Amino acid sequence: MSQHELEDRAGRVREGEEIHRERLAEYLKQQFPHLEGDLRITQYSGGASNWTYRLQFANADWILRRPPAGTKAKSAHDMGREYRLQKALEPVFRYVPKMLHYTDDESVIGAEFYIMERVAGIIPRKNMPRGLELSEAQTRKLCENALDCLIELHSIDIKAHGLDQLAKGEGYTERQVLGWNKRYRLAKTWNVPKSEKIMNWLEHNMPQNERLCMTHNDFRFDNLVLDVDDPTHIIGVLDWELATIGNPLMDVGNSLAYWIQADDDAIARSTRRQPTHLKGMLSRDEVIRYYCERMNVDVADFSFYEVFGLFRLSVIAQQIYYRYHHKQTRNKAFKNFWFLVHYLHWRCRKIMRQANKNKKEKS
Secondary structure (H helix, E strand, O other): OOHHHHOOOOEOOOOOOOOOHHHHHHHHHHHOOOOOOOOEEEEOOOOOOOEEEEEEEOOEEEEEEEOOOOOOOOOOOOHHHHHHHHHHHOOOOOOOOOEEEEEOOOOOOOOOEEEEEOOOOEOOOOOOOOOOOOOHHHHHHHHHHHHHHHHHHHOOOOOOOOHHHOOOOOOHHHHHHHHHHHHHHHHOOOOOOOOHHHHHHHHHOOOOOOOOEEEOOOOOHHHEEEOOOOOOOEEEEOOOOOOEEEOHHHHHHHHHOOOOOOOOOHHHHHOOOOOOOOOOOOOHHHHHHHHHHHOOOOOOOOHHHHHHHHHHHHHHHHHHHHHHHOOOOOOHHHOOHHHHHHHHHHHHHHHHHHHHHHHHHHO
């Protein structure tokens, strides 16, 4: 298999998510007079939240990001914020794609959007691309490189580079807990649990101290771009919608919520969307140890961060399901997300019980 065939590809635009090609092409050629040829538009299948398209001219290969149609959370899907944040990060974090253009003029495609350069490479989705097999040692190297990439992001001196002005910062942990609790209550449908006990537990078990840094908050393998010449080497980090100045341990907890191991239960394995099951990948416990050792962090109990990550993921799933439930999207991939919410809350309660047991034994 050729290297080109290993690159991540866009496909046919989903029904109901089409873009007016002629109008967009005319607009872009006004903004970028050097563009040549006709515009070809394809769409990436991975986006459950924002919609992502590939734009190809004769002399340009770009990515367009826009919010989904329908009702959305007030602070979610802010394309302008996502664009500005990546623009500010470009000089200090080598994995950010080059930002090209943003507009809030909804007359062009029916929504605000931004354009960035396409980072050509491999995106490790549920499985590695057909024809690419990594040894156990290579898989381990890829896993460590991914964690080192997150550590590099968390190690940026945000004050020295003026990035501390991008968000509120102090009080982040409390804002996150209260914010995601509120979002869940607003997006709740009749077929998901109330889960007030989980939300109350999070509010009463927030850590007293928090370090602040640049966080991604959706750091998964399917948001990484790998070099086709060396698939253990990361060349890009995508999807910065949820990035902010925040608590790095919560960022790790958010990543762990997606981290499905080979020995997880059947329901968890059925939800896997990244190749963390491969031999050579670290377990969730090993991820915590690896990160804490390299960041010189002493976290005896990671339960709060794990529960928060799982609950937050359930809210994201519920917000997406809410759109499907109210017929704001036709994407049938979201049809059973309500069941995922039940399962994630079950995992939250399991960790909470163990954490409460450990606390009693210590006291």
